Amino acid sequence: GMDLASLSLYRIGQCYSRMKNYNVARITYKNLMMLYPKDETVKEASYSLAISFLLEEKMDDFKKTGYKYISDYSDESLGDNMRLAMIDVLLKEKKFSDVVEDYKKGVFKFKTKEIEEEGLFKVGLAYYGMAAYDPAVKIFEYITTRFEKRATTGWTQFYLANSNYNQG
Numbered sequence: 001g002m003d004l005a006s007l008s009l010y011r012i013g014q015c016y017s018r019m020k021n022y023n024v025a026r027i028t029y030k031n032l033m034m035l036y037p038k039d040e041t042v043k044e045a046s047y048s049l050a051i052s053f054l055l056e057e058k059m060d061d062f063k064k065t066g067y068k069y070i071s072d073y074s075d076e077s078l079g080d081n082m083r084l085a086m087i088d089v090l091l092k093e094k095k096f097s098d099v100v101e102d103y104k105k106g107v108f109k110f111k112t113k114e115i116e117e118e119g120l121f122k123v124g125l126a127y128y129g130m131a132a133y134d135p136a137v138k139i140f141e142y143i144t145t146r147f148e149k150r151a152t153t154g155w156t157q158f159y160l161a162n163s164n165y166n167q168g
Helices: 004-018 022-035 041-055 061-070 076-094 096-105 111-131 133-146 153-167
Strands: none
Touching: 004 022, 004 076, 022 041, 041 061, 041 076, 061 076, 076 096, 076 133, 096 111, 111 133, 111 153, 133 153
């Protein structure tokens, strides 16, 4: 169940985050997680803790807490949002092989169809960034056959064509 005290702590952490006082927000989230380890708000606090590092652009800390969140709450819908955020950070850092490795390990296995398309597209971009065009083609083809006209349709077709072209 949800304890009102833990919910209050969570809300206080959110307020500090909105005020961009991320250190105090993180202390609040950590206190919640320590004091109420079995409460339902713990997963939200864990998610918010990781996101606070992302908002503050502390990418190493974000990745560490993000991977822990994915490990602890892999089946949660917020897990897919965390996976997307992790891929975005890795792509921005041009760590394409890290995206591919985590994808192969199942870390970036998406649970919701709405997010799966975008996540797979980004994994395809990582393969493309590594000049691994054959797996990129397979992912982009999978997206075009599995998902009807959606958000990434145009870009998926663009990268599919470029991957095929780069293969000769």
